[in-house]
Amino acid sequence: MPFSTSPVVDEKDWMLRLDVEDHVAYLTLDHPEKLNAWSWEATRQLGARANQIRFDERVRVVVLRAEGRAFCAGIDLGMPEDRVTGRSPAEKARNYFEGIRWAHDQFRAFAELPQPVVAAVQGYCLGFGFELVLMADVRLAAADALFALPEAQVGVGIDGGGDLRLAHEVGAGWAKLLAMTGRRIDAETAARLGLVQQVVDRESLWSEADGLAREIAANAPLAVQSIKRTVDQFTYRGLSEAMRFEALSAAIEFVSEDMPAGYAAKAAKKPVTFEGK
Numbered sequence: 001m002p003f004s005t006s007p008v009v010d011e012k013d014w015m016l017r018l019d020v021e022d023h024v025a026y027l028t029l030d031h032p033e034k035l036n037a038w039s040w041e042a043t044r045q046l047g048a049r050a051n052q053i054r055f056d057e058r059v060r061v062v063v064l065r066a067e068g069r070a071f072c073a074g075i076d077l078g079m080p081e082d083r084v085t086g087r088s089p090a091e092k093a094r095n096y097f098e099g100i101r102w103a104h105d106q107f108r109a110f111a112e113l114p115q116p117v118v119a120a121v122q123g124y125c126l127g128f129g130f131e132l133v134l135m136a137d138v139r140l141a142a143a144d145a146l147f148a149l150p151e152a153q154v155g156v157g158i159d160g161g162g163d164l165r166l167a168h169e170v171g172a173g174w175a176k177l178l179a180m181t182g183r184r185i186d187a188e189t190a191a192r193l194g195l196v197q198q199v200v201d202r203e204s205l206w207s208e209a210d211g212l213a214r215e216i217a218a219n220a221p222l223a224v225q226s227i228k229r230t231v232d233q234f235t236y237r238g239l240s241e242a243m244r245f246e247a248l249s250a251a252i253e254f255v256s257e258d259m260p261a262g263y264a265a266k267a268a269k270k271p272v273t274f275e276g277k
Contacts, residue, residue, distance in 0.1 A: 032068025072129025155262030
């Protein structure tokens with residue numbers, strides 16, 4: 001496995017900025033020049049930030065937000081900086097499986113924070129961006145937000161649990177429709193389906209999210225954390241087992257011929273013909 005499990009850039013260059021003020025932690029995707037595209041490095045940083053937040057007695061609520069015109073445009077199609085390798089197709093599939101399982105551990109650290117997370121979404125919220133937002137407890141969207149899981153359009157399945165969380169939120173039919181087609185839905189449709197709890201003007205997105213966070217933070221923190229813990233225990237029972245199966249299923253797709261063809265075509269903005277091999 002060629003990549004480190006610890007962040008490999010200086011703190012000043014991190015793409016996930018963390019600020020704490022008045023019992024609220026602001027976790028900000030801060031790589032707007034690339035539309036906050038996700039990578040292995042971002043995953044490392046997400047786990048590290050979650051560990052910082054978990055043990056910070058000042059933090060009662062987390063606001064997840066992003067700089068720039070997009071929340072997150074998904075995985076960096078320029079090929080992540082330390083793509084998984086292997087000496088054979090079998091070893092490469094095994095390494096992807098272990099890499100995805102490691103990523104799931106970072107996602108779990110964030111999703112299972114004791115403090116509730118309020119997500120504020122603007123512009124493109126695609127692929128892993130959508131998956132990350134689905135890990136939040138409450139979601140606000142600007143009127144210009146667009147949501148999609150376009151992985152099948154580049155030759156891979158979904159490996160971060162977004163399809164599983166989506167199925168819980170809107171039912172298996174809608175989850176399959178959105179994930180199998182890669183269709184984009186706007187903020188109003190997302191609200192109608194229950195994926196976001198409030199749609200607001202773009203200009204007031206951060207202030208609305210901040211106001212909600214401070215409303216929650218004013219309540220008894222142990223009670224709030226108990227509510228999150230018990231609702232999640234009921235809601236996501238069986239998720240750990242399903243995530244392990246998803247890691248295995250996705251690992252196979254990542255060593256297909258369709259995947260590199262799909263990534264290259266999408267990055268070049270050209271059509272692609274998948275052959276299922």
